[in-house]
Amino acid sequence: MAPASSDFTSIVRLEGVQKYFGAVHALRDINLAIGRNEIVGLIGDNGAGKSTLIKVMTGVLQPSAGKVFIRDREIPPNYSVRKAHDLSIETVYQDKSLADKQPLWRNFFVGRQVTDRFGFIDIKREKELARNILLDVIGFRGVGITVDSTVSKLSGGERQGIAIGRAMHYNAELIVLDEPTAALGVAEVRKVVEFVRLIKNSGRACLYIEHNLAHVHEVADRMVVLDRGRVVAQISPKDMTVAELTEYLIALQHKG
Amino acid sequence: MAQRHGVLGLLSVEGAPIFLVFVLILALFMWTSPGVFLAPSIYTTFLTIVPPLVLLATGLTFVIGAGEIDLCFPAILSFSGFIFAVLFKEYNLGWIAVIAGLASGVMVGFINGVLIAKVGIPSFIATLGTQFFWTGAASVLSGGKSYALRGAEESSVWQWIVGRPFASMSTVDWVQGLSIQALWTALIVGFLWLVLTRHRFGEHTLFIGDSNDVSRVVGIDVDREKIKIFTLMGALAGLASIILTLENKNFFGNQGQGYLMTAIAGVLIGGTSILGGRATIIGTVFGCFVIQILEPGLVAAGLTGSWVRTVQGFIFLVAIIFYMYVDEPQRRVNLLARLRSIPAFGGARASPTRASE
Numbered sequence: 001m002a003p004a005s006s007d008f009t010s011i012v013r014l015e016g017v018q019k020y021f022g023a024v025h026a027l028r029d030i031n032l033a034i035g036r037n038e039i040v041g042l043i044g045d046n047g048a049g050k051s052t053l054i055k056v057m058t059g060v061l062q063p064s065a066g067k068v069f070i071r072d073r074e075i076p077p078n079y080s081v082r083k084a085h086d087l088s089i090e091t092v093y094q095d096k097s098l099a100d101k102q103p104l105w106r107n108f109f110v111g112r113q114v115t116d117r118f119g120f121i122d123i124k125r126e127k128e129l130a131r132n133i134l135l136d137v138i139g140f141r142g143v144g145i146t147v148d149s150t151v152s153k154l155s156g157g158e159r160q161g162i163a164i165g166r167a168m169h170y171n172a173e174l175i176v177l178d179e180p181t182a183a184l185g186v187a188e189v190r191k192v193v194e195f196v197r198l199i200k201n202s203g204r205a206c207l208y209i210e211h212n213l214a215h216v217h218e219v220a221d222r223m224v225v226l227d228r229g230r231v232v233a234q235i236s237p238k239d240m241t242v243a244e245l246t247e248y249l250i251a252l253q254h255k256g
Numbered sequence: 257m258a259q260r261h262g263v264l265g266l267l268s269v270e271g272a273p274i275f276l277v278f279v280l281i282l283a284l285f286m287w288t289s290p291g292v293f294l295a296p297s298i299y300t301t302f303l304t305i306v307p308p309l310v311l312l313a314t315g316l317t318f319v320i321g322a323g324e325i326d327l328c329f330p331a332i333l334s335f336s337g338f339i340f341a342v343l344f345k346e347y348n349l350g351w352i353a354v355i356a357g358l359a360s361g362v363m364v365g366f367i368n369g370v371l372i373a374k375v376g377i378p379s380f381i382a383t384l385g386t387q388f389f390w391t392g393a394a395s396v397l398s399g400g401k402s403y404a405l406r407g408a409e410e411s412s413v414w415q416w417i418v419g420r421p422f423a424s425m426s427t428v429d430w431v432q433g434l435s436i437q438a439l440w441t442a443l444i445v446g447f448l449w450l451v452l453t454r455h456r457f458g459e460h461t462l463f464i465g466d467s468n469d470v471s472r473v474v475g476i477d478v479d480r481e482k483i484k485i486f487t488l489m490g491a492l493a494g495l496a497s498i499i500l501t502l503e504n505k506n507f508f509g510n511q512g513q514g515y516l517m518t519a520i521a522g523v524l525i526g527g528t529s530i531l532g533g534r535a536t537i538i539g540t541v542f543g544c545f546v547i548q549i550l551e552p553g554l555v556a557a558g559l560t561g562s563w564v565r566t567v568q569g570f571i572f573l574v575a576i577i578f579y580m581y582v583d584e585p586q587r588r589v590n591l592l593a594r595l596r597s598i599p600a601f602g603g604a605r606a607s608p609t610r611a612s613e
Binding site for chain 1: 467
């Protein structure tokens with residue numbers, strides 16, 4: 001169960017976060033907050049520090065300096081992926097979230113299995129819960145996918161849907177999506193965009209990392225632009241069209 | 257009701273192809289050598305001989321299911337067999353010798369696991385190295401001697417591990433010959449089947465075989481689970497070595513020879529994927545049965561022993577191709593595409609040119 005304290009303003013807040021990899025200054029003085037039920041698009045060129053930033057937020061990497069707050073509380077020093085899960089922050093990686101040859105029901109519960117005290121899995125219960133996630137949370141109806149289907153039978157968009165559905169099942173309050181539409185066809189991208197809307201409508205927050213500006217522009221409440229390790233702009237989709245945003249980013253590249 | 261259907265469905269699928277192959281081969285041998293294969297005593301003998309192979313292949317099913325390989329277990333058959341034999345015979349330690357034999361297998365397996373998971377050596381290389389090391393160690397320590405365990409059948413160790421519980425209860429030959437190691441093996445393999453299909457550890461094994469990256473992201477401690485898998489393999493190889501040594505009433509330095517390829521073949525014929533992520537213990541058991549039945553079958557049919565390996569190799573290759581076609585439609589498509597593309601791209605002609613350069 002997610003810690004149900006309701007008196008916080010931002011789900012994650014970074015204050016003066018720095019990250020060095022040896023001599024490389026990957027994140028420079030990052031100040032950023034993600035509000036509750038807010039969809040934040042994170043954009044920027046390759047190497048701008050997008051991945052590093054989400055890794056610091058989700059416990060994969062420790063910041064070199066600065067503070068990270070979750071629900072307005074400073075994070076403990078032993079922050080890890082497991083701890084992030086406990087604090088209901090889930091990450092959906094582009095192609096590292098599901099195991100191909102395993103059935104969906106195992107993919108939903110692996111790492112957090114429903115077991116007896118000897119560690120034997122309650123298969124009946126897991127399948128039942130998985131069926132609920134599939135039908136009620138993600139809304140996969142009549143598409144020929146059951147909990148016994150293996151992941152390899154799914155399309156790219158369906159995979160993202162399954163991974164997002166899993167995150168929602170675990171009551172994540174912040175779901176980090178790492179380029180969910182990369183290498184997907186047009187119809188598949190539509191599905192993923194719908195899943196992001198689903199996140200918004202269910203009252204959760206989402207940090208959405210994306211190369212395709214049109215997709216971010218469509219779903220984000222706010223877009224954060226990262227350039228060479230710095231947050232250089234925070235833009236509302238209402239203030240800029242996709243074309244203007246593209247112009248702006250190109251100009252940014254040519255600036256010093 | 258739905259679950260009952262699921263369990264029956266699973267049973268009818270898991271290992272079904274290889275079970276069918278086993279039945280067909282058995283029927284063939286019954287036709288070629290009815291005198292041997294329609295009498296019960298061949299099956300009693302079979303159940304006496306097959307346990308070490310089945311135990312090894314069951315451990316290997318976990319290892320290969322996790323996308324790794326173990327080449328070291330023949331060395332455990334030698335090393336643990338030596339530890340057991342020397343303590344049992346020279347020091348008369350009885351059950352302590354059994355525990356020491358098992359412990360040495362566990363230790364070798366654990367070291368393999370650490371080399372692979374913590375030091376990061378690919379399992380093929382790591383276990384190739386440890387196989388040389390422990391085979392060498394066994395031969396240095398034993399001085400190349402073999403140990404004949406004469407009179408071992410008087411001991412409680414022999415009675416409990418490889419005894420013939422019905423020897424005095426029955427007057428029928430084949431009932432007297434029924435060996436208790438078949439029962440132990442069946443219990444252990446049944447338990448490990450449960451572990452692989454419905455325990456957290458089995459699920460982690462298959463996820464690791466599928467992808468180490470995904471496994472880490474979903475919170476599996478990949479290193480620890482790999483160490484556990486290789487330790488399990490070591491323990492099973494240790495037990496196999498004790499059964500083998502007691503059954504033969506003899507230890508000799510290269511008693512592990514011949515098990516490497518047969519165990520791997522048993523696993524892969526059974527339907528476990530060499531790429532990891534998919535594994536079946538029921539398949540492995542019948543895969544071992546197929547491999548093991550060929551020898552008496554071919555010899556009884558009048559072929560020489562040299563034919564056994566040839567036929568085993570042939571069945572092995574046919575099985576691999578079969579699984580590629582039936583179980584992995586994507587690979588089937590890729591293979592067909594490649595076959596079709598060779599003439600189109602002139603690939604058949606290009607490769608000899610490249611080879612001659």
